[in-house]
Amino acid sequence: MSFHPQMEYAPAKFHKSERKLAEPGNEFKYTPENQALFDENVTHYPAEERKSTILFALYLVQYQQGHISGASMRFVAQQIGCTAAEVEDVVSYYTMFYTKPVGKYVLNVCRTLSCALLGAERITEEIGAKLGIKPGETDPTGTFTLVEVECLGACDRAPVLMINDEGWQERLRPEDVGRFLDDLKARGYAALTGCHLQVEKES
Amino acid sequence: MDYQPVLTQFVREPRAYTLDSYVKNARGYEGLRKALTLKPNDIIEQVKASGLRGRGGAGFPTGLKWQFVLKDTPKPKYIACNADESEPGTFKDHVLMERNPHLLIEGCAIGCYAIGAKIAYIYIRGEFLHVQKHLEAAIEEAYRAGYLGKNILGSGFDCDVYVHRGAGAYEAGEETALIESLEGKRAQPRIKPPFPAVAGLYQCPTAVNNVETLCNVPLIVLNGPEWFAALGPEKNGGPKLFCISGHVKRPGVYEASMQTTLRELIFGDQYAQGMQDGHGFKAIIPGGSSVPILLDEHLDTPASFDHIQKAGSLLGSAGLIVMNDTVCMVWLAMNLLHFYRHESCGKCTPCREGGDWLYKLLQRIERGEGQMKDIDLLFGVSNNIVGKTLCAFGDAAATPVLTTLKWFRNEFEAHIREGRCTLPADWRARQAMLAGAH
Numbered sequence: 001m002s003f004h005p006q007m008e009y010a011p012a013k014f015h016k017s018e019r020k021l022a023e024p025g026n027e028f029k030y031t032p033e034n035q036a037l038f039d040e041n042v043t044h045y046p047a048e049e050r051k052s053t054i055l056f057a058l059y060l061v062q063y064q065q066g067h068i069s070g071a072s073m074r075f076v077a078q079q080i081g082c083t084a085a086e087v088e089d090v091v092s093y094y095t096m097f098y099t100k101p102v103g104k105y106v107l108n109v110c111r112t113l114s115c116a117l118l119g120a121e122r123i124t125e126e127i128g129a130k131l132g133i134k135p136g137e138t139d140p141t142g143t144f145t146l147v148e149v150e151c152l153g154a155c156d157r158a159p160v161l162m163i164n165d166e167g168w169q170e171r172l173r174p175e176d177v178g179r180f181l182d183d184l185k186a187r188g189y190a191a192l193t194g195c196h197l198q199v200e201k202e203s
Numbered sequence: 204m205d206y207q208p209v210l211t212q213f214v215r216e217p218r219a220y221t222l223d224s225y226v227k228n229a230r231g232y233e234g235l236r237k238a239l240t241l242k243p244n245d246i247i248e249q250v251k252a253s254g255l256r257g258r259g260g261a262g263f264p265t266g267l268k269w270q271f272v273l274k275d276t277p278k279p280k281y282i283a284c285n286a287d288e289s290e291p292g293t294f295k296d297h298v299l300m301e302r303n304p305h306l307l308i309e310g311c312a313i314g315c316y317a318i319g320a321k322i323a324y325i326y327i328r329g330e331f332l333h334v335q336k337h338l339e340a341a342i343e344e345a346y347r348a349g350y351l352g353k354n355i356l357g358s359g360f361d362c363d364v365y366v367h368r369g370a371g372a373y374e375a376g377e378e379t380a381l382i383e384s385l386e387g388k389r390a391q392p393r394i395k396p397p398f399p400a401v402a403g404l405y406q407c408p409t410a411v412n413n414v415e416t417l418c419n420v421p422l423i424v425l426n427g428p429e430w431f432a433a434l435g436p437e438k439n440g441g442p443k444l445f446c447i448s449g450h451v452k453r454p455g456v457y458e459a460s461m462q463t464t465l466r467e468l469i470f471g472d473q474y475a476q477g478m479q480d481g482h483g484f485k486a487i488i489p490g491g492s493s494v495p496i497l498l499d500e501h502l503d504t505p506a507s508f509d510h511i512q513k514a515g516s517l518l519g520s521a522g523l524i525v526m527n528d529t530v531c532m533v534w535l536a537m538n539l540l541h542f543y544r545h546e547s548c549g550k551c552t553p554c555r556e557g558g559d560w561l562y563k564l565l566q567r568i569e570r571g572e573g574q575m576k577d578i579d580l581l582f583g584v585s586n587n588i589v590g591k592t593l594c595a596f597g598d599a600a601a602t603p604v605l606t607t608l609k610w611f612r613n614e615f616e617a618h619i620r621e622g623r624c625t626l627p628a629d630w631r632a633r634q635a636m637l638a639g640a641h
Contacts, residue, residue: 044324044365046279049405051387055329055370080387093389093548095371096329108330112291112542113492113535114448114524121632150373150542151291151492152330155448155522156455165332195333197302200217 022088022099025069030079034060038079050080054090058097067098095149096165103138103145105184108162111148114155119174123159124148126177143185157196167192208458209442210418214302220337222344225305232305232350234421238313239358246317246424253428254440255420258295259285259376259413260491260519261595262508265420271400272318273408281409282314282323283385283399284417287369287376289328290491291542292522295444296414298456300327301334303418304341308364310417312351313424315362318410322363325414326381329370339366373546377594378411379403380548391550392594415444435461439507449525450482451475461507461518465489465497468506469525482527486610490519492539493599495606531626532611533618536603537565543600551592558600560584565604568615571622578615581608 030038038057045052057079061072068091077084091097109115109124124135127146131139138145154160157170167189172180183191213219213228225231238246251266272280284307288296300307311323327335342364345351353361367385374380375390382404384390403409419441423431432440439461445468448454453476457468465487470477478484486496489506494517497504504514511518526535540562549555561584567573585601592598608615617625 044363044367046405049386052367052385054387055368055384058370059368086388089389090387093372094329094369097370111538113488113538114292116538117449117524117526117530117630119630122630125632125634149371150545151289153288153294153297153328155292155294155446155524158448158454162330165330168333195301197214197298199215 019092022068022070022073022091024071025065026071028061028065028069028072028075030060030075031064034064051082051086054080054082054087055094058087058091062097067101069099101138104143105167106145106147106164108147108149108152109135110150110152110154110158110160110162112151114151115158115160118158118171120159122174123161123172123177126174127181130178130181144181154195163189163192168195169193170196206458206460206463209422210299210306210415210444211303211456211458214298219302220304220341222305222341222348225303229303229306230425232309232348232421234425235309235312235350236356238316238421238424239356239360241424243317243319246313249428250317250420250423253423253431254438255416255423255431256439256508257413258415258419258443258520260290260493260517262518265412265416268400268412269314269318269410271398272410273401274319276408278407279322280318280320281404281407282311282318282320282417283378283381283404283409283411284311284323284325284414285376285378285381285411286325286327286331286414287373287381288331288414288520289373289376289546290493290520290522291539292446292448292488292524293491293520294446294448295456295521297331297334299414299418299444300331300338304338305345306418306421307338307414308342308345308351310420311364312355312362313420314410314412314417316360318408320410321361322365324385324404325364325366326375326385327366327368328375329368332368335366335368342366372548373542374548374594374596377596380594381411382409389548391548392596394593436505436507436510439509443506443521445474445506446520446522447475447525448522450479450527450530451525452477452479459506461510462505464503464505465511465523466502468523469502475525478525478527480527482529484525485528485530486526486532488516488522488524488526490517491522492524492542493517493595493602494519495602496610498610529626529628529630531569531624531628532607532614533565533569534624534626534631536607537562537569539603540565540600543596543603547596547600551597553588553591554597554600557584557588557597561588561600561604568618569624571618571624573615573619575616575619577619578608578612 041053041056057076073087074084077087135148161169170193247269255265256262372390375384379393380390399409445457457474468474501514508518544558544562547554588597588601
């Protein structure tokens with residue numbers, strides 16, 4: 001029953017949560033290398049504050065299997081000595097963690113003001129049109145995932161794209177999107193502009 | 204005025220980020236060497252005398268912040284360096300850490316020595332992995348050279364610096380939310396008091412300082428507080444990094460005195476060199492997206508904390524977003540509310556719900572489906588957010604709405620009257636334009 005005379009109780013549309021638990025997936029365990037990295041990271045914090053390492057632990061999971069599954073959250077909880085709910089609490093808050101598989105290249109298009117002023121909305125449109133996907137989706141070949149993100153902190157290089165979490169493409173123009181995607185597919189990170197302040201060529 | 208950069212003097216030199224370059228070119232770690240011969244309290248006094256104000260946004264005096272750090276306690280103390288740089292329009296710490304990381308490391312070490320801490324955590328945003336790699340390599344160099352670790356330079360002082368990577372959350376830039384995130388939780392702010400200086404990281408006394416703030420510390424110790432204060436107007440001393448983005452010819456990070464006017468920064472030859480493509484200047488957000496807009500009539504204001512505040516805005520993080528006459532102000536407010544709605548941590552109801560309402564209202568007006576009473580509603584919702592949340596995020600979220608309504612109310616009314624966006628620019632989404640939406 002409703003406590004307000006004009007309000008229907010619990011309308012289905014209003015109360016339905018779109019939130020879904022992560023799929024449990026296969027049993028998860030760190031590779032020995034990742035276990036060693038985790039064990040080293042724990043030493044950065046006081047012994048009784050193992051939970052501080054949770055973001056690092058989750059990145060390790062994501063690098064190892066591409067996304068963070070239910071089983072891997074339980075694994076991280078065991079490693080840290082907290083509950084799986086506490087791990088999920090963190091995973092669901094931060095935008096850089098994926099609970100579902102993503103494409104080989106995640107195209108993070110910055111959509112915030114400085115980038116938008118220089119055509120970021122057009123970039124998203126062109127990528128979407130070229131790949132036939134909307135933001136949040138992965139193309140059928142599993143190569144690209146398109147994501148709109150908020151300010152990436154490189155506004156002088158607008159519009160900016162972050163590819164996965166290590167590649168940067170600066171000052172992309174809408175008319176170059178097609179060529180850019182082909183190039184990225186063919187040559188990987190080598191196709192990217194990288195950082196414009198990088199005056200030296202790293203080997 | 205002739206201004207010699209000190210924070211970014213060498214950033215465009217090849218391998219500027221290496222210890223070699225830092226020691227050879229920039230008198231690297233001489234500040235630390237000198238600091239270790241002084242009493243910790245003397246360093247705090249020097250920083251106070253210099254008038255250094257926090258570069259993260261609030262402009263709070265750094266010396267005072269350090270003085271407030273509880274000294275008489277058996278608990279360990281910490282420095283948490285805020286390298287979460289997420290304020291839209293801000294990218295100065297990005298450059299400092301990428302090209303001059305040793306300056307930050309030296310600042311962390313001196314800061315730790317001054318407040319009696321042994322550990323500094325640099326909380327860097329997750330998107331800056333490429334920056335983090337440089338920073339971690341630099342930290343390793345510093346350990347090997349004996350500038351970090353045990354018994355630094357034979358002084359008996361121990362200091363460790365660790366990089367802690369965030370994972371995508373604007374709110375983590377708020378100091379108590381940053382601490383929560385360091386503790387391995389959601390980045391949500393705490394109720395203050397107690398302030399971090401009393402009960403911060405792991406409930407221990409903690410100083411939370413911005414990257415650029417800590418980078419100034421070695422310079423103060425090395426060159427003296429008088430030198431520092433003389434670099435800018437009264438109470439706004441020292442070098443300052445300005446991040447200029449938007450419709451200017453040469454966007455970038457520029458180091459200048461806070462005596463420099465906004466007009467010089469936008470139009471000056473050594474700075475952003477004026478507007479792109481022959482368009483006229485319309486408006487500027489002078490301190491990152493959270494501060495009020497200023498107009499052409501304000502451009503002769505010196506870009507200092509106090510002057511900009513007097514002009515009706517805030518210097519904030521010194522992210523200058525410059526807009527030309529093609530920018531629709533309803534669209535601008537909508538773009539920024541999309542940001543605030545997305546980034547609200549969800550802890551306080553006015554911000555969590557209000558941001559979403561504001562976005563939807565703006566979307567409605569921008570699409571041409573708004574009514575005149577929606578303008579009152581925008582004020583109503585905004586005023587129910589401002590001052591009613593735990594952290595400054597709420598005020599920041601309402602600001603784009605209140606400031607665009609203050610200066611450009613006519614644009615809102617035109618949208619409503621004509622039932623369409625009255626200023627659609629070619630750099631905005633095509634499809635939405637055609638459909639009359641967005």
